[in-house]
Amino acid sequence: MGSHFNRRLAQVVPTILLVSILVFGLQQLMPGDPALVLAGETPDPQVIAQIRTELWLDRPLPIQYLHWIGNVLQGNLGFSWRIREPVAQLILTKLPVTAQLAVMAFVIAVMIGVPAGVLSAVKRNTVFDYAASAIGLAGLSTPNFWLGIMLILLVSVQLGWLPPSGYVPLTEDWRQSLATTIMPAFVLGNAIAAVLMRHTRSAMLTAMGQDYVRTARAKGLRERIVVIHHALRNALVPVVTLGALELGTLLSGAVLTEQVFSIPGFGKMIVDAVFNRDYPVVQGVVLVTATVYILLNLLADALYVLINPRMRAT
Amino acid sequence: MSATALPAPAAIRVAASPVSSPLALAVGRFRSRPVAVAGLAVVLIFVLVAALAPVITPYSPIATSWSAIRKAPSVAHWMGTDENGRDVLARVMFGAQASLLAGVISVMIAAGIGVPLGLISGFFRGTADALIGRIADAMLSCPFLILAIALAAFLGPSLENAMIAIGVTAAPVFMRVARGATLDAATNEYVEAARALGNPKWRVAIRHILPNIVPPVMVQATLAIAQAIIAEASLSFLGLGQQPPDPSWGSMLNAAQRFLTQAPWLAIFPGAAIFLAVLAFNLVGDGLRDALDPRAR
Numbered sequence: 201m202g203s204h205f206n207r208r209l210a211q212v213v214p215t216i217l218l219v220s221i222l223v224f225g226l227q228q229l230m231p232g233d234p235a236l237v238l239a240g241e242t243p244d245p246q247v248i249a250q251i252r253t254e255l256w257l258d259r260p261l262p263i264q265y266l267h268w269i270g271n272v273l274q275g276n277l278g279f280s281w282r283i284r285e286p287v288a289q290l291i292l293t294k295l296p297v298t299a300q301l302a303v304m305a306f307v308i309a310v311m312i313g314v315p316a317g318v319l320s321a322v323k324r325n326t327v328f329d330y331a332a333s334a335i336g337l338a339g340l341s342t343p344n345f346w347l348g349i350m351l352i353l354l355v356s357v358q359l360g361w362l363p364p365s366g367y368v369p370l371t372e373d374w375r376q377s378l379a380t381t382i383m384p385a386f387v388l389g390n391a392i393a394a395v396l397m398r399h400t401r402s403a404m405l406t407a408m409g410q411d412y413v414r415t416a417r418a419k420g421l422r423e424r425i426v427v428i429h430h431a432l433r434n435a436l437v438p439v440v441t442l443g444a445l446e447l448g449t450l451l452s453g454a455v456l457t458e459q460v461f462s463i464p465g466f467g468k469m470i471v472d473a474v475f476n477r478d479y480p481v482v483q484g485v486v487l488v489t490a491t492v493y494i495l496l497n498l499l500a501d502a503l504y505v506l507i508n509p510r511m512r513a514t
Numbered sequence: 515m516s517a518t519a520l521p522a523p524a525a526i527r528v529a530a531s532p533v534s535s536p537l538a539l540a541v542g543r544f545r546s547r548p549v550a551v552a553g554l555a556v557v558l559i560f561v562l563v564a565a566l567a568p569v570i571t572p573y574s575p576i577a578t579s580w581s582a583i584r585k586a587p588s589v590a591h592w593m594g595t596d597e598n599g600r601d602v603l604a605r606v607m608f609g610a611q612a613s614l615l616a617g618v619i620s621v622m623i624a625a626g627i628g629v630p631l632g633l634i635s636g637f638f639r640g641t642a643d644a645l646i647g648r649i650a651d652a653m654l655s656c657p658f659l660i661l662a663i664a665l666a667a668f669l670g671p672s673l674e675n676a677m678i679a680i681g682v683t684a685a686p687v688f689m690r691v692a693r694g695a696t697l698d699a700a701t702n703e704y705v706e707a708a709r710a711l712g713n714p715k716w717r718v719a720i721r722h723i724l725p726n727i728v729p730p731v732m733v734q735a736t737l738a739i740a741q742a743i744i745a746e747a748s749l750s751f752l753g754l755g756q757q758p759p760d761p762s763w764g765s766m767l768n769a770a771q772r773f774l775t776q777a778p779w780l781a782i783f784p785g786a787a788i789f790l791a792v793l794a795f796n797l798v799g800d801g802l803r804d805a806l807d808p809r810a811r
Binding site: 215219340349352364449470475485490497 | 778
């Protein structure tokens with residue numbers, strides 16, 4: 201796979217460690233004493249002291265961190281202050297919901313963004329190109345929670361085609377599951393489609409100017425084959441990696457989209473945790489999303505190396 | 515010999531004609547892009563509306579009226595009224611204050627943290643560069659809104675804390691832009707000359723490098739304002755930004771969700787305001803990028 205990938209792999213561990221310090225540090229921003237929050241309405245000094253000992257809050261910060269990260273490495277992200285359940289378990293039950301939404305959103309984004317990018321590169325400087333750019337910019341400027349609300353207004357309230365909110369798991373009833381997730385997935389995919397379109401357009405324009413494309417044309421191949429088999433295949437390489445970077449947008453967008461469509465996923469969990477002052481859940485979600493994001497980027501790098509043979513030699 | 519030494523009158527005129535400054539050239543390039551100019555006009559309209567909101571609208575954005583609950587748009591209330599009988603147009607106008615302020619202040623915080631760190635990182639390199647770079651990497655690997663939500667949650671919900679959360683979360687991007695521009699500028703011959711003349715490092719960094727990183731930072735700032743407006747609206751939508759009864763586009767949309775069937779106008783106008791403001795800043799940012807860095811075209 202080459203040293204490039206190994207180098208990236210070596211960078212991942214310190215980055216995740218730094219993220220963990222950052223996430224742990226968040227707790228220090230909290231006004232007041234967590235033990236006081238946990239002790240409830242009528243704080244008993246003895247209970248507070250007991251909580252402080254249990255949570256290691258009476259130790260120095262570095263020791264607290266080592267204790268916390270030691271637990272995290274064993275898969276223990278602490279307990280939810282509100283429902284007294286392990287955070288890791290809570291996350292595991294919500295993850296498949298957000299993952300389904302994210303995968304559907306990505307598929308929608310690729311289905312819209314890549315063909316639109318190819319067409320606007322092939323028909324450069326025509327009405328089609330300008331229209332695609334304008335729609336792309338509009339997509340980037342639309343807050344996705346507003347787009348969600350507008351779609352509910354149109355598709356659910358006015359037309360009555362799809363349920364406005366709720367979620368049915370894929371394993372329970374796949375048709376209902378798709379019906380409840382197609383609108384939120386479109387909302388999530390929309391912004392990424394715009395970014396993918398821009399990337400595909402510029403990668404295609406670069407590819408179309410290359411010698412091998414000229415050679416393919418000179419051989420008398422049909423334009424369609426030149427575009428799809430020669431230019432697009434090479435243009436997709438940067439699009440794959442840049443597309444992976446959009447996973448962060450996807451996870452951020454999921455927070456709002458799940459809120460709008462009342463989908464019980466990852467994003468809704470962090471918002472609920474924030475309002476219940478359930479800080480271990482907030483920390484757990486940030487740590488897990490960041491780790492997932494870093495690992496998916498690594499995977500994209502591996503894919504990049506696989507698709508692009510020139511990278512294997514270096 | 516003497517004849518060739520004397521320049522021809524036409525050549526004198528050419529030499530004496532004023533040479534356009536880089537700024538004038540950039541302004542010219544920006545003005546040649548009608549879409550960017552239109553974006554700038556919309557931004558200016560939003561700024562005017564936000565500043566003059568108390569003068570333009572006869573309605574208070576927070577005064578409730580039980581006789582005018584959820585009235586559809588009419589001559590008296592152009593954008594209708596909300597669930598407490600408040601004029602939606604007045605709230606959209608005053609909401610512009612919160613959104614623009616949040617956009618500008620959080621970007622100032624982001625640039626205030628990111629640009630000096632990027633300058634240090636790119637100019638001094640070494641350990642500082644490695645350390646700052648790794649921290650930026652770590653922050654950039656947390657999805658933007660999730661980190662901003664976590665920060666806003668731990669700081670406590672308010673517009674000020676939302677601005678801090680957005681500013682801190684956006685800082686690594688400014689650091690990256692400033693670092694890249696610094697590395698680029700440091701290779702210029704006049705920077706080497708300034709060093710060779712024995713100027714102290716900080717002086718070279720501030721006097722010779724800093725002016726060079728202003729254009730890319732300005733482009734980034736304009737585009738970041740657009741993102742910060744969406745981020746503020748998102749945090750307010752979730753209840754982590756502007757607190758009621760003060761108006762904000764995001765919190766208006768949150769309230770509107772409950773009345774989608776009875777009062778759809780409550781959801782249409784604040785969202786359209788966010789869309790227009792963000793689109794305008796994006797257009798200005800794209801225009802500025804083309805104007806300040808013609809190579810990036």
